[in-house]
Amino acid sequence: EAGVAQSPRYKIIEKRQSVAFWCNPISGHATLYWYQQILGQGPKLLIQFQNNGVVDDSQLPKDRFSAERLKGVDSTLKIQPAKLEDSAVYLCASSLDPAESSYNSPLHFGNGTRLTVT
């Protein structure tokens, strides 16, 4: 099966600019996640969608970050305006069914977008 696709792979912007990332999950996966991974740290969940509804966005900095999942398939994550501390790898993941435990519905990650804010 095709994996989780993300683009772009790399992005360099200046602070206060805006940026958008795109994710196409594995076909048929109901749940989509956006994670932020700062260098030297593990991934931190930003937002979780089930189909096109938000399940958890408690750690999303909503004053500057937004995300949508139109039609329950592709998703975009936007940062506006960017800050220096947003420099990180943004990982998208998908899973088949969140109603079951993660044991039965493991996460599949994309290769991420490396964002550098200067």
Place this chain on the structure above:
Amino acid sequence: TQLLEQSPQFLSIQEGENLTVYCNSSSVFSSLQWYRQEPGEGPVLLVTVVTGGEVKKLKRLTFQFGDARKDSSLHITAAQPGDTGLYLCAGNPDSWGKLQFGAGTQVVVTP
């Protein structure tokens, strides 16, 4: 504060040596997962452990879940350069929902 503490943060060994990395928490987890992440790629699931005391083997990798389901270890026998990567543990403190990741252990195996 990380819910899952991983140690050591960094480990550099020679090919053929053995290594163990640890994942500890004060919380009980319904399951724990181990991922390996290589540079420029996303984490890839290696194994999920569910039962306290459970031991799973994946070729030269041995995973153990603590009896109290608060900790886990990963042991690699006769490490090879291909084992190089960031090893992440992750778990659900409740039966489903938000997966919490540790900060990872960076393993470097030199020929």
